[in-house]
Ligand code: SF4
Ligand code: SF4
């Protein structure tokens with residue numbers, strides 16, 4: 304019988320949340336739990352629906368328009384003149400495709416960007432826009448010719464999640480040390 308791992312293997316791994324879940328694996332779990340249908344992943348489109356239907360022995364369904372539409376690959380572009388260097392776009396990027404530091408201009412590594420759009424809403428000055436990858440290829444931006452594969456997305460998301468966990472653990476250790484220090488030195 305197919306499990307969460309088998310379903311997750313068929314999903315595009317952009318972690319875009321358009322399926323209505325926090326990422327690809329939570330969506331896979333929801334399918335197993337009978338909470339979600341197999342037609343909720345716009346980045347995967349018909350190909351992913353067909354693969355899920357074959358795996359699970361279900362009927363093919365049309366993509367649910369409530370989740371969005373399947374279209375050409377897109378990438379984020381930052382208007383570097385308008386960027387204020389607030390760094391709010393960095394944490395949401397599941398594949399760490401944005402480079403920059405506080406108070407410095409940020410830029411997108413288009414060869415890593417999976418088009419999830421999760422960086423767009425957090426930008427306080429609306430200087431991130433999504434463009435078709437082919438538009439950048441036409442403009443002879445060489446890096447745009449190489450789009451990340453599903454496996455690239457998975458590997459980079461796992462690394463991103465591991466770094467986030469490590470940062471949280473380090474912060475908690477620091478807080479605990481400070482707390483125990485202030486208790487030891489207390490009245
Ligand atoms: S790629 Fe598909 S399964 Fe993964 S989060 Fe986006 S919509 Fe959900
Ligand atoms: S740069 Fe933006 S659109 Fe591209 S992967 Fe990161 S969060 Fe998603």
Ligand code: SF4
Pocket residue numbers: 381385386387388389390391392393403409425426427428429430431
């Ligand atoms: S969120 Fe917008 S303004 Fe802030 S660093 Fe990112 S691109 Fe620049």
